[in-house]
Amino acid sequence: MDPELIDGANAGFVMVCAFLVLLMIPGLAFFYGGMSRSKNVLNMIMMSFSAIAIVSVLWVLYGYSLAFGTDRNGLIGFSSGLLGLTDLTDNAVFGAVEAGADGVVNTYLLPDMIFAGFQLMFAALTVALISGAVADRMKFGAWMAFVVLWASVVYFPVAHWVFAFGVAEEGGEAAGFANGFFAADTGGWIVNRLGALDLAGGTAVHINAGAAALALVLVLGRRRGFRKEPMRPHNLPFVMLGAGLLWFGWFGFNVGSTLGATAYSGLVLMNTQVATAAAVLGWLAIEKLRDGHMTSLGAASGAVAGLVAITPACGFVNAYGAIAIGLLSGIACAFAVTLKNRLGYDDALDVVGVHLVGGMVGTLMIGVVGDSTHTLTDSLFFGGSLGLLGTQAIAAFAVLAYSFAVTFVIALLLKAVMGIRVADEEEITGIDQMTHAETAYEIGGGITGGGSATPPVTRPSSVEVSS
Amino acid sequence: MRLVTAVVKPFKLDEVKTALEGIGVQGMTVSEVQGFGRQRGHTEVYRGAEYTVAFVPKVKVEVLVDEADATRVVDAIVAAASTGAIGDGKVWSTPVDEVVRVRTGERGADAL
Numbered sequence: 001m002d003p004e005l006i007d008g009a010n011a012g013f014v015m016v017c018a019f020l021v022l023l024m025i026p027g028l029a030f031f032y033g034g035m036s037r038s039k040n041v042l043n044m045i046m047m048s049f050s051a052i053a054i055v056s057v058l059w060v061l062y063g064y065s066l067a068f069g070t071d072r073n074g075l076i077g078f079s080s081g082l083l084g085l086t087d088l089t090d091n092a093v094f095g096a097v098e099a100g101a102d103g104v105v106n107t108y109l110l111p112d113m114i115f116a117g118f119q120l121m122f123a124a125l126t127v128a129l130i131s132g133a134v135a136d137r138m139k140f141g142a143w144m145a146f147v148v149l150w151a152s153v154v155y156f157p158v159a160h161w162v163f164a165f166g167v168a169e170e171g172g173e174a175a176g177f178a179n180g181f182f183a184a185d186t187g188g189w190i191v192n193r194l195g196a197l198d199l200a201g202g203t204a205v206h207i208n209a210g211a212a213a214l215a216l217v218l219v220l221g222r223r224r225g226f227r228k229e230p231m232r233p234h235n236l237p238f239v240m241l242g243a244g245l246l247w248f249g250w251f252g253f254n255v256g257s258t259l260g261a262t263a264y265s266g267l268v269l270m271n272t273q274v275a276t277a278a279a280v281l282g283w284l285a286i287e288k289l290r291d292g293h294m295t296s297l298g299a300a301s302g303a304v305a306g307l308v309a310i311t312p313a314c315g316f317v318n319a320y321g322a323i324a325i326g327l328l329s330g331i332a333c334a335f336a337v338t339l340k341n342r343l344g345y346d347d348a349l350d351v352v353g354v355h356l357v358g359g360m361v362g363t364l365m366i367g368v369v370g371d372s373t374h375t376l377t378d379s380l381f382f383g384g385s386l387g388l389l390g391t392q393a394i395a396a397f398a399v400l401a402y403s404f405a406v407t408f409v410i411a412l413l414l415k416a417v418m419g420i421r422v423a424d425e426e427e428i429t430g431i432d433q434m435t436h437a438e439t440a441y442e443i444g445g446g447i448t449g450g451g452s453a454t455p456p457v458t459r460p461s462s463v464e465v466s467s
Numbered sequence: 468m469r470l471v472t473a474v475v476k477p478f479k480l481d482e483v484k485t486a487l488e489g490i491g492v493q494g495m496t497v498s499e500v501q502g503f504g505r506q507r508g509h510t511e512v513y514r515g516a517e518y519t520v521a522f523v524p525k526v527k528v529e530v531l532v533d534e535a536d537a538t539r540v541v542d543a544i545v546a547a548a549s550t551g552a553i554g555d556g557k558v559w560s561t562p563v564d565e566v567v568r569v570r571t572g573e574r575g576a577d578a579l
Contacts, residue, residue, distance in 0.1 A: 230518045232511065291512045301514060338515040350514065 006109050010260035015114050020252025021121035025052050025128050027245025031300070032132045034238025035349050037231060039430025040136050041238075041440045047131035047143055054147045055124040060085055063123060064116050066156035068164050074189030076157045077164055088112045110259055118256060123159065125253075126205045127151050132349035133213035136223045136231075137427050140435050142420040149410045150212060154403055155204075161399070162204035164188040196395035197375060197388075199268070200257035202312025202363040203399040210356025211403040213347060219411035220420055222346035224427050231348075236296050243300035247276060250307045254314045267374075268314045272307070275314075275326030279306020282330025290334075298334070301354060305333035308358030313366045321369035321381075329361045360396055367392040468566055468576065469537040473528045473558040474500065475548040480526045486547035487530060490539060493579070496529040506554035525556060531566060533576055 029048035036044040055063070062083055069079030081087035127147050134143070166187030190196050190203065198204070223231065233239055254272045258265040283302025284294040309329030310322060317325065337353035340346060347353065367389025370379035377391075378384025414420050421427075426434040433439050475483055480497065487495060501522035508521040532540050537560050544558050568578040 230520075232513050232518050287512075287515070291515060291517070293512055295512060297513055334515070341516060 006111060007260070010262075011110055011114055013261040013265075014110055014118055014256055014259055017252035017256025018114070018118040018121050020249045021118065021125060021256065022052070022249075024246050024249030024253065025049075025121075025125050027242045027249055028125070028128055028132075029242070030238045031242025031246060031304070032135065032349050034235040034240075034242060035132075035233040035297075036135045037430075038234040038440060039432055041234065041432065042436055042438055043140060043431040044131070044135055046140065046436065047134075047138075048128040050140075050144055051128035051131070051147050052124045054144060055127055055151050056120060058148065058151055059116075059120040059123055063151065063156050064088075064119070066152075067119065067123075067159040068116070071160075071164065071166060071186045071188070074161070074187065074193050077160045085113070085116060088116060115259070119159070119163065122163075122201060122205060122253070123151060123155055126155055126201075126209050129205070129209035129351060129355055130213045130216065133217045133347045133351040134220055135348035136431070137421055138220060139418070139420055139422050140431065142414050142418055145414055145418065146216070146410065146420075149414070150407060153410065154208065154212065154406050158204050158208050158399055158402065161188040161190040162198055162201065162395075163191065165191045190395045190398070194391060194395060195377075196363075196391050197316050197366050197370065198312040198363060198395065199315040200254045200311045202308070202359045203395050206308045206311060206355040206359030207363065207396055207399045208403045210352050210354075210359055211400045212407040213351035214345065214356065215404045215407035216411050217345055217347050219408065219415055222344075223348060224424070226346045227341060227344075233297060239300050240296055243303050247303055247307060250276075250311075254311060258315065264315065270319065271314045271317060271322035272310050274319055275310035275322040275329075276303050276306035278323045278326030279303065279309065279330035279333075282306075282327040283334045284330075286331055286334040301333065301337070301350070302330045305329045305354050305358045308355055309362035309365070312359070312363045313370070316366050316370045316374045318371040318373070321365075321371055324369050325362055325365045328365065329358045332361050333357050356400070360400075363392050363396045364389065468563040468579065469532055469534060469560045470563050471530045471532055471537060471540050471544070471558065471560045473530075473544045473548065473556065474502070474525045475528065475544070475556040475558075476550065476554065477524055477526045479548045479550070479555075480528070482547040483528055483544055486543045487528075487540065490536075490543050492530055492532065492540060494530075498527045498529075500525050500527045504554070504557070523554065531563065531579055533579060 025048050026045075029045040032048070033041045033044045064085060065079050065082035066077055069077035069082045071077055079087070127150060130150070131143070164187050186192065191198070196203070225231070251269060251272060255265050255268045258268055280299050280302040283298050283305060287298045288294050306326040306329055309325050313321070313325055333354050336357040337350040339353065340350070345352075366375065366379065367386075368380045370377075370382065370388060372378050372382040372384075375382075375388065377388045379388050380386070411420065422431060422435070430439070473483065477499075484495070501524055503521060503523055506523060508519055508523055511518050511520055528544070530540060541558050541560055548558075549555055565574065566578045567574050571578075
């Protein structure tokens with residue numbers, strides 16, 4: 001790798017974006033933790049933290065190789081040299097891509113290791129997203145096993161389909177990036193061969209996690225007392241804090257996906273912000289009209305819905321398109337989260353209603369309001385045919401179907417082998433206390449100073465302290 | 468001796484405390500409680516799902532007083548805690564057989 005070819009500003013920016021995406025995961029943990037009941041908040045947060053831990057190790061061992069190794073028919077990657085990232089230390093990949101009306105304007109080289117680190121965070125976040133659906137009732141050991149299986153069999157291949165783009169050689173046939181840039185004969189099938197547009201992962205991340213959440217809760221079953229007992233969020237300030245961290249970190253997710261700091265990155269920044277803002281307003285408007293109150297949970301949920309929906313589209317629409325996508329996602333998701341009560345599937349914290357529905361809205365809307373300056377193939381509003389919308393739909397439903405089907409099998413397998421649901425007593429008492437041997441809050445503990453616990457015992461208890 | 472117990476709206480606590488001090492009450496016990504009367508609870512909405520919260524937060528004030536002062540104390544609390552709206556709470560008094568001051572061992576009215 002010739003250091004001369006590496007652009008430090010772009011490489012540094014992508015590295016910082018990786019850190020921002022990492023911060024989304026504890027943000028998500030608080031977003032979900034605040035919405036859960038107080039007896040399970042630590043378990044909720046632990047599901048996100050364990051996803052970071054497990055996926056990081058898997059990614060380095062073989063995940064990156066499966067997602068970004070040498071392409072195998074567009075379906076999966078594999079390079080033995082990338083196992084353990086052995087061959088990565090000396091490589092540079094494609095970097096920032098500026099696409100103008102005349103096609104590609106500029107590319108910068110980016111050290112491969114930085115790209116691998118950036119993509120690692122995506123993998124960990126995507127798995128953590130699923131945890132919201134299974135709140136309050138999934139065995140923690142089964143969750144950890146699920147993380148291993150789901151990342152390996154679902155996320156790594158789907159990330160290859162969507163993110164492993166192969167750049168067309170000069171004179172080679174280009175199909176991806178709407179016929180302008182990505183090779184037709186190598187790279188992930190969605191981005192390269194199909195040529196669907198998904199800048200930061202509306203399909204690979206959000207539709208993927210949302211469809212998986214639906215399959216998993218269908219196998220897992222409903223929480224005890226679902227639709228009978230009140231299950232209101234135990235700490236809404238946590239939810240707002242989490243949503244704020246997600247919003248902040250999402251700039252790393254979306255803007256970082258331009259793989260540099262260019263004028264194009266600026267477009268992504270503004271689209272991300274304005275779509276999110278519009279989604280907050282859309283969600284609150286529905287709440288005011290339907291329920292009579294604009295809630296803080298609605299504002300936080302609207303923000304996440306908008307962030308989800310603009311994720312695939314952030315580089316392919318103008319400001320008007322971003323506002324339209326944001327508004328539509330806020331409205332659609334505000335309705336979608338009530339579906340579980342009518343249909344009876346217990347998606348506890350609305351992963352389906354926000355991520356699957358929001359991801360579909362954003363991915364499909366590119367075909368409606370995509371700006372020809374950035375899409376190269378015209379969308380409906382820019383004088384195009386249904387072609388782009390059809391391409392987007394194929395990508396969206398392919399990921400949905402694959403993720404749902406494979407997740408369903410994984411869940412059945414885990415249920416048969418180890419059981420995926422906590423015992424009734426644990427579900428009533430709380431997973432924090434029974435599985436983790438902790439409780440989040442010491443309520444009223446101030447009266448006697450140290451609460452009601454006995455003095456700590458050092459383990460193993462056979463260790464004697466000589467006096 | 469009597470124990471006067473009042474369940475009042477939390478934001479009225481300061482006025483009740485001031486009124487009781489004003490008529491010479493030496494001490495009181497205050498706790499945060501939840502419950503409902505004819506006011507019932509209220510509804511909350513989370514992501515479009517409506518929950519009825521049955522119990523409303525209130526403050527309970529307890530004062531030990533001499534038999535002769537009981538009516539005056541009850542009246543003072545009622546005057547201070549009243550807003551005229553539903554949910555203002557209740558005040559009642561009950562007879563007390565024995566009171567002991569822990570520090571000195573004094574009993575009965577001396578311990579008040």
